[in-house]
Amino acid sequence: MADETFLSDDLLRQLMSVGEVDLLVGILSHNSASTMRTAARLIEHSLQVNFVRQRMAIISVDGGAVEDGGVDSSGSDGGAKNGPSKGLSSLRTIHRIAAGFNSAPSAGLALRTFLSSADLLRAKACAVVSPATASTAPDWIANLLRPALRDNYDFVAPMYSRHKFQGLLARNLLYPMTRALFGRRIRELYSDEWAFSSKLGSFCLGQEVWNEEPVRTRPEAWMGISAMASDFRCCQVFLGEKPQPPAGSGPDIVEALRQTVGSLFWCLETRQNEWLGRDGSEPVPTFGPDHAVTTESSDLDLGHIFEMFKSGVKQLEPVLNSILSSETHTNVQTIAQLDQQGFRFGTDLWVKVLYDFAASYHRSVINRDHLVQALVPLYRGKICSFLIEHANSAPADMEADSETLCMEFERQKPYLIEKWKAGVEVKS
Amino acid sequence: MKDTIVQGLEQAYYNLVHMIAEFLPRFVVMLVIIAVGLLAAYVIRYVLRALLRLTKLDRVSEDAGASRVLRMADLPSMTELLSRSIFWITWIGFILIGVSILGVAGLQEQISRLFRFLPEIFIAMLILFLGLVLANFLSRAALLASVNAGYRSAKIVSWSIRFVIWILAISMALEELGLARQTVIAAFSIVFGASMLGLAIAFGLGGQGLARQMLERHLGESAKEKYKEPQPL
Numbered sequence: 090m091a092d093e094t095f096l097s098d099d100l101l102r103q104l105m106s107v108g109e110v111d112l113l114v115g116i117l118s119h120n121s122a123s124t125m126r127t128a129a130r131l132i133e134h135s136l137q138v139n140f141v142r143q144r145m146a147i148i149s150v151d152g153g154a155v156e157d158g159g160v161d162s163s164g165s166d167g168g169a170k171n172g173p174s175k176g177l178s179s180l181r182t183i184h185r186i187a188a189g190f191n192s193a194p195s196a197g198l199a200l201r202t203f204l205s206s207a208d209l210l211r212a213k214a215c216a217v218v219s220p221a222t223a224s225t226a227p228d229w230i231a232n233l234l235r236p237a238l239r240d241n242y243d244f245v246a247p248m249y250s251r252h253k254f255q256g257l258l259a260r261n262l263l264y265p266m267t268r269a270l271f272g273r274r275i276r277e278l279y280s281d282e283w284a285f286s287s288k289l290g291s292f293c294l295g296q297e298v299w300n301e302e303p304v305r306t307r308p309e310a311w312m313g314i315s316a317m318a319s320d321f322r323c324c325q326v327f328l329g330e331k332p333q334p335p336a337g338s339g340p341d342i343v344e345a346l347r348q349t350v351g352s353l354f355w356c357l358e359t360r361q362n363e364w365l366g367r368d369g370s371e372p373v374p375t376f377g378p379d380h381a382v383t384t385e386s387s388d389l390d391l392g393h394i395f396e397m398f399k400s401g402v403k404q405l406e407p408v409l410n411s412i413l414s415s416e417t418h419t420n421v422q423t424i425a426q427l428d429q430q431g432f433r434f435g436t437d438l439w440v441k442v443l444y445d446f447a448a449s450y451h452r453s454v455i456n457r458d459h460l461v462q463a464l465v466p467l468y469r470g471k472i473c474s475f476l477i478e479h480a481n482s483a484p485a486d487m488e489a490d491s492e493t494l495c496m497e498f499e500r501q502k503p504y505l506i507e508k509w510k511a512g513v514e515v516k517s
Numbered sequence: 518m519k520d521t522i523v524q525g526l527e528q529a530y531y532n533l534v535h536m537i538a539e540f541l542p543r544f545v546v547m548l549v550i551i552a553v554g555l556l557a558a559y560v561i562r563y564v565l566r567a568l569l570r571l572t573k574l575d576r577v578s579e580d581a582g583a584s585r586v587l588r589m590a591d592l593p594s595m596t597e598l599l600s601r602s603i604f605w606i607t608w609i610g611f612i613l614i615g616v617s618i619l620g621v622a623g624l625q626e627q628i629s630r631l632f633r634f635l636p637e638i639f640i641a642m643l644i645l646f647l648g649l650v651l652a653n654f655l656s657r658a659a660l661l662a663s664v665n666a667g668y669r670s671a672k673i674v675s676w677s678i679r680f681v682i683w684i685l686a687i688s689m690a691l692e693e694l695g696l697a698r699q700t701v702i703a704a705f706s707i708v709f710g711a712s713m714l715g716l717a718i719a720f721g722l723g724g725q726g727l728a729r730q731m732l733e734r735h736l737g738e739s740a741k742e743k744y745k746e747p748q749p750l
Binding site: 342343393397400401404405408452453454455456459462463465466 | 576579654657658660661662664665666667669671672
């Protein structure tokens with residue numbers, strides 16, 4: 090049962106006026122009232138076309154847009170109800186609900202509000218999208234909702250067509266590590282859109298984690314990992330080409346690592362009973378192509394990235410010494426001496442580095458946020474190596490290389506378990 | 518005459534016997550107090566060590582960088598150091614109480630002065646420890662931020678922060694102890710002021726180009742800089 094106490098009176102009033110629904114779509118954002126209106130209209134149109142008989146509602150949860158939640162508020166009931174548009178095939182009314190926060194909005198609070206609303210509305214399937222996605226590709230929502238509604242999947246992750254040098258953090262770190270540890274091959278856990286069943290929604294709502302920083306900043310990853318760890322039915326849906334955020338609007342490399350890797354390490358800590366006993370990995374059902382990579386040219390500054398790696402390894406020597414094992418640290422220092430042309434960050438070493446970081450996070454050898462930040466130069470090194478190796482690679486070669494990395498993560502899992510279970514190691 | 522001498526000797530003998538009779542019980546009491554103190558100190562050390570291990574102080578100390586400093590000074594772990602310190606402080610306290618029972622003139626005043634000074638020593642030690650922890654945390658945060666932002670002089674920034682906090686903590690500790698109060702304040706003002714003035718002059722005269730580059734990078738071309746690296750997500 091949802092914790093109704095943190096929902097505002099206004100939101101509860103709107104939810105009660107709606108009653109029960111089959112499908113619920115949440116547009117989660119922060120201070121995007123104008124984008125929200127367009128997004129809600131487009132989503133409504135898409136739902137009317139794709140789900141003719143279902144009872145549906147759209148809820149916009151916008152931290153900062155308290156006045157109207159960014160959704161059209163026409164009508165005597167404060168915007169809770171809107172009739173179907175002319176010429177569309179839905180037999181039902183689509184309700185629109187607006188929720189806003191007065192203070193300290195976060196992605197986690199927005200998702201919690203959405204889950205509570207879904208619980209109160211007894212929605213069978215739910216989808217979460219960002220205003221940007223809803224505006225550019227509203228049909229994605231129907232593609233995400235279908236497996237949850239018709240095939241009873243509990244967690245539906247998106248898959249995208251990407252440029253070969255896009256999403257390198259997911260390709261080189263998040264996907265292979267999550268796959269090796271939690272045993273499910275889900276490629277995109279850190280995305281702006283996903284769907285889930287009422288069963289998974291209620292399960293997540295009941296967890297006492299909503300004040301934890303990783304859940305506040307990256308609730309989608311936590312939800313996906315919870316689904317994998319607790320053996321919910323998971324699948325993937327190919328959506329299309331992922332839209333790129335405008336230049337400078339997305340998180341930079343440091344912030345992205347702090348949020349995603351910090352969240353992953355935290356999930357390892359809280360879910361250790363589940364992953365410590367698992368071996369290997371199994372694929373999840375995928376609707377559409379398994380992967381898609383495009384090969385447009387890019388103008389990345391390889392020399393700059395390489396210099397930042399070398400400089401980071403040198404200047405963070407005492408910090409890395411307290412995190413990495415002696416052998417791994419020595420190997421990292423050795424490759425940092427190479428010139429750019431001959432530089433390679435091998436998969437074996439990369440996996441050892443990440444497992445050392447995860448074990449050190451577990452033992453709290455230094456402040457955990459500092460620890461994740463210390464990974465940034467090494468990630469730059471890995472990315473530089475990846476860019477050098479795959480400058481002219483075909484998508485199939487890159488995919489084969491990714492698979493090799495995933496297998497290496499799985500092969501070395503006992504190394505992590507051994508370090509994880511070891512006592513506090515005080516280095517001299 | 519003879520009687521007077523004998524009487525004097527008898528008096529001296531009686532005085533000596535009286536003094537010994539008075540001193541011996543006090544000495545025995547002192548020994549008992551010292552022995553009880555030793556036992557109490559052992560018990561306190563044992564309990565404190567167990568408590569500190571339960572609270573995982575060594576992990577906090579490792580995280581804060583205090584353990585590293587202790588190792589550099591060839592000292593034991595924080596838990597061991599604290600429990601040993603409390604052992605010695607407790608036992609020395611009992612020894613001083615025992616010695617004061619002897620009633621040696623002049624010693625009482627010195628002992629009571631030492632006891633009055635103990636809280637200040639504790640506070641000074643606490644200030645130094647907190648300064649050490651804060652300096653380590655902030656200097657590491659600055660180092661990581663500078664390295665990840667690509668600044669070449671990340672170590673200088675980090676060490677400057679560490680140095681300033683150390684100087685501040687040492688000055689505050691000495692101020693608390695009341696040692697050369699005026700000298701400490703004057704020395705701190707001179708060192709801190711000179712450092713800041715030196716930095717201001719260095720940046721003003723020598724770093725015009727660098728300042729211009731930094732301003733341009735932060736205010737004018739931030740988006741362009743970000744896109745030199747691939748989008749992580």
